Amino acid sequence: MNFSRRMRGVELDHAKGSRLSETLAMPAPETVVIPLKQHIGAPCEPCVASGDKVFVGTKIGDSPAFVSAPIHSSVSGTVEGFSEILTAQNELVKCVRIRNDGLDEHDPSLAPPKVETKEDFLRAVRSCGLVGLGGAGFPTHVKLAYKDMDRVKKLYVNLAECEPYITADNREVFENVYGIIDGIKTVLKWTGIPEAVVVVENNKPIGTQILLLHLSQIPEISVKVIGTKYPKGAEKVLVYEAGGPVIGRGQLPADCGVIVMNISTVSVISHYMKTGKPLVKRRVTVDGDLIAPPMNLFVPIGTPISNVIDFCGIDRERVNMVLAGGAMMGQCVIDLSTPVTKTTNAVLCFEHYYDRDKSPCIHCGRCIRVCPIKLSPAVIERAYDMRNAEALKAANVDLCMNCGCCSYVCPAKRDLSHKNQLAKAFLKASQIHANGGK
């Protein structure tokens, strides 16, 4: 083992109680609320009107912008109208409200795409509505359309799943290993990347064995097992730990000759190529202190979280905090009507949540020694409190990826990673101001 490649981070209680829960298909609710922006990039404009009849897989929103991904209906029924809601990412987004007719009819125009060239492939990935399912939601067709693909030598498939609770990607290996392998092969074929490496944390021995068993005859795809430590699943950390290059400030992984894709994202490509059915549902881990046993569900996109909670038999009255995503990086939802989107990999419901008063910094330096990017959160906090843009720039706060390790270890329970995000925004604003508003 190459010890010099081990990066800093925190050891967490995995709480992955749902890893043996086979995924159940959750029935679509009476009404779905589908946000027209579930990705990084430009929001979509609706391409349906009130009263229109839609089917499962009918495109309901699209955008002419390159960095965007179309949105499809997850139910068959009638468009009731449009509304603006606050998504789990705390963005005010226009949504399409669709009344489910319960017939679950698929759009008759859906057919497997004809792919003969790389352009066909990218167009197909786009029309699938595919975005990074790991949580960031970057449109996949944009990632794969990297201009200088000849430089890219490796595809890293991310199965680190370093967040506590979440097992959605691990379940994908258990339930759809052929889809994963086919998806990887498809991506390699059309992008011309010569080899792929599935990177997995060593806390998933069964998933690793399944992969090794199926990959033994496939020389271009290998498995790399890395140590278990949060945040191994972060792109920069994952690539470096798996033996890849250091991704510098402002660089895409592709600039350094690698591309990283989440494992569930890859298998959706395979599914779309075979069936032509776009991304309208996803696997969601439901866990927390109110559910026993924890579950994995296929949830139609646009399903309000309240329906998910009811389906799992969780007592709504006892829920005090709901997270969309993991315990380390997930977002609190403000109310239970918030819909599940393409990037919601978990719904965690808690009656008892962490709540302790913060106390003064004791300068123990734990945050400084735990930061995977080797920043100094305690120094950044002081600089931000004084609104010192120069000191923040010198402290490289722009590199913070909000993994939350600093807040996690802080004995004074200070919200260091939160301050880092505020400091990032402040630094950006003050630099724009200094450049005369550009």
Next chain:
Amino acid sequence: MERRMVVTSSPHIKSGVTTQRIMLDVLIALTPALVMSVVYFGPMSLACVATSVGSCLFFEWGAEKVFRRPVTVRDLSAVVTGVILAFNLPVTTPLWIFPIAAFFAIAVTKQLFGGIGQNFANPALVGRIVIMLSFAAKISSYPKPFAWTGWLGGVEAATGATPLAAEVKPGLLDLFIGNHGGALGEVCAAALLLGGIYLVIRRVISPLVPVVFIGTAALFSWIFGADPLVSILSGGLFLGAIFMATDYATTPSTWPGKLIFAVGCGFFTALIRAFGSYPEGVSFAILLMNIATPLIDRFTRQKPFGGEAK
């Protein structure tokens, strides 16, 4: 109306380590040395520790009231300071000295600079140095172990110099188990080591600083012509290296910074012991490096991962 949810920023789980728990661990680690001090110097040492802790708590509370800050006596940091302060003074110290030492430790060194985490030097150390310089006559004689006869005050009959100043040095085993004269908490290296191991296991401190501090002190003592084993087991080196040079606020945060700090402490300890006018150099060495800490922090700032594009 939908039920309102609790909304906080991520991460939504946190480690069980708290300031109070850290301080409690330090107190647990100090307990073996406290027990040994009672064995060697009698119940009077308990009275000294109690007076010192009481005074520290009073000044912490009082200063925070005066400065209108939230009262933080519950975080136990003042208790830790009180115990370490008492450990640094001989059992024959008149009890009225402790409030004076506590005033300089807590009110001046800690609270005047902003309270916990803001002090520029180790409070207990400053308290000790103030007393050492101002009341030298009161604390210059160190009682021999087992010299106590009565419950209170019986120790004054037989006193002697610390091994560092003594003409005839005690044996190595006696030095290790603490069977020699000295300040009440510093004599038993074995008990202090036990506490240090506990702190390392609990991950409150890293062994880096104590090991390098003691190692460097041994090396330079040897270079300066002293017996390295005798010199590391004498005086306050173990107490200083394990409990004072690992103080959070007054030592560097990064690994390279800690290394420089520990080497500096060890070097100056040996230097002062060999050539200074005081027999003991641990306090001054740590104080000097405390003051150098902001400078060390500046020169050992870590380079971010992936900072510049290649």
